[in-house]
Amino acid sequence: MTPLRSVEAGDALVEYRDQGPATEPPRDHLISVEKALARAVALARPISETELVPLAEASGRVLAEGARALGPLPSFDSAAMDGYAVRRVELIGAGPWQLPVVGRVAAGGLAPEAFSGAIRILTGAPVPAGFDAVVMQERVRRDGGVIRLDTIPPAGDNIRRAGEDLAAGAPILSAGALIGVRETAALAAAGIARPHVRRRVRIATLVTGDELLPAGDALGPGHIWDANGPMLAAAVVQPWIERRDFGRVHDDPITLTKALSEAASWADLVVTSGGVSVGDADHMGRALARTGGEVVVKQVAMKPGKPILIGRIGRSVHIGLPGTPLSAFVGWTLFGAPCVAALAGRPPCRRDIFVRAGFTFERRPGRCEFRPARRVGTDETGAQIVEPITERFTHSLAALAAADGLVILPADAKQILEGDLLRFLPL
Numbered sequence: 023m024t025p026l027r028s029v030e031a032g033d034a035l036v037e038y039r040d041q042g043p044a045t046e047p048p049r050d051h052l053i054s055v056e057k058a059l060a061r062a063v064a065l066a067r068p069i070s071e072t073e074l075v076p077l078a079e080a081s082g083r084v085l086a087e088g089a090r091a092l093g094p095l096p097s098f099d100s101a102a103m104d105g106y107a108v109r110r111v112e113l114i115g116a117g118p119w120q121l122p123v124v125g126r127v128a129a130g131g132l133a134p135e136a137f138s139g140a141i142r143i144l145t146g147a148p149v150p151a152g153f154d155a156v157v158m159q160e161r162v163r164r165d166g167g168v169i170r171l172d173t174i175p176p177a178g179d180n181i182r183r184a185g186e187d188l189a190a191g192a193p194i195l196s197a198g199a200l201i202g203v204r205e206t207a208a209l210a211a212a213g214i215a216r217p218h219v220r221r222r223v224r225i226a227t228l229v230t231g232d233e234l235l236p237a238g239d240a241l242g243p244g245h246i247w248d249a250n251g252p253m254l255a256a257a258v259v260q261p262w263i264e265r266r267d268f269g270r271v272h273d274d275p276i277t278l279t280k281a282l283s284e285a286a287s288w289a290d291l292v293v294t295s296g297g298v299s300v301g302d303a304d305h306m307g308r309a310l311a312r313t314g315g316e317v318v319v320k321q322v323a324m325k326p327g328k329p330i331l332i333g334r335i336g337r338s339v340h341i342g343l344p345g346t347p348l349s350a351f352v353g354w355t356l357f358g359a360p361c362v363a364a365l366a367g368r369p370p371c372r373r374d375i376f377v378r379a380g381f382t383f384e385r386r387p388g389r390c391e392f393r394p395a396r397r398v399g400t401d402e403t404g405a406q407i408v409e410p411i412t413e414r415f416t417h418s419l420a421a422l423a424a425a426d427g428l429v430i431l432p433a434d435a436k437q438i439l440e441g442d443l444l445r446f447l448p449l
């Protein structure tokens with residue numbers, strides 16, 4: 023059995039198995055979602071170029087190599103409380119004990135050199151050498167220049183030891199970590215001013231179709247507004263992604279071939295919509311072949327979005343989504359998003375959760391179905407209950423917009439009964 027390629031703690035992550043070299047031509051055209059995902063992700067090698075960026079600009083970028091503490095943290099023994107540093111050897115005989123206050127140190131100050139007595143010390147200040155406990159000020163009675171204490175503090179009390187949080191060289195974050203609020207704080211605390219991050223993933227988007235006009239333009243006969251262009255643009259807004267728009271391309275094989283080649287010469291990933299089925303205005307497959315590209319997925323046993331082209335043009339991955347917007351969305355979610363994650367050096371996992379069906383369906387088995395749905399409540403065990411947005415399958419984008427996820431109906435299921443355990447992909 024081939025090993026699992028990607029496993030991460032958390033929800034029901036979809037694991038995928040390596041299906042062999044991605045360049046191996048598909049034997050049958052209709053393949054499972056898992057197999058298509060494995061082939062797609064195998065094409066998406068992590069970007070090797072890296073850059074050093076100032077920490078203030080690193081939020082949302084992906085760490086290219088593990089970060090380690092430059093020195094021990096904290097770097098010196100310091101007071102964890104406001105109080106008095108004492109030497110326990112001086113607390114002999116029966117208490118209470120009295121010690122003269124011989125110095126003072128606050129955070130950022132230098133520890134005074136002293137060999138006896140007590141030092142007034144504030145949180146974060148260095149503990150003077152030879153002093154082995156800090157007594158909280160609430161435990162002390164101070165009278166002029168003298169303090170009185172009733173109990174002997176344990177050794178090391180209220181002292182944060184050098185290296186207590188992290189030893190020098192200890193790992194802080196692993197390669198592939200997405201730098202967010204917590205990661206930024208950890209890097210800053212460890213003194214890392216310019217983390218090493220991967221260069222941004224370059225994504226080229228283009229949509230095809232003679233019928234397309236930008237949203238809001240006056241529609242002539244047969245025209246529609248382009249939904250996929252704006253959808254794909256919105257899908258890739260991330261600090262670790264750089265997108266270029268290669269426009270709306272006409273259904274003409276020569277123009278399309280040229281646009282694909284240009285996009286691929288710049289991008290790590292070229293995402294297109296339309297032209298992937300078998301009609302005579304569907305030129306994507308032929309244009310891809312003319313660029314010298316290769317195809318590893320043509321059709322997936324899924325609904326919606328059965329025809330989908332996944333392959334490569336030169337060093338770029340190409341995802342050719344179908345034009346029907348819901349199909350394009352599902353194709354992007356299932357294959358595009360994991361490919362971008364893999365290119366960025368992130369785990370290409372889907373974060374499915376398990377839910378209970380709040381509906382009963384008869385269905386024709388064969389294709390795995392991804393249906394816009396929403397969580398409507400919980401059952402007595404606390405499991406979330408899901409209902410589809412519409413009774414019958416629809417390509418409506420309004421249904422997608424009203425959904426909070428896609429409920430996944432297994433390929434081989436003949437019926438879904440209310441209460442069945444199903445996977446759900448939150449959006």
Ligand code: AMP
Binds near residue numbers: 230246345
């Ligand atoms: P295609 O995959 O090119 O055959 O397109 C399938 C259907 O999706 C057709 O009805 C197209 O008009 C429609 N379509 C294609 N591209 C888009 C787009 N960018 N926005 C909205 N609808 C589209």
Ligand code: MG
Binds near residue numbers: 230231232273297303
């Ligand atoms: Mg078309």
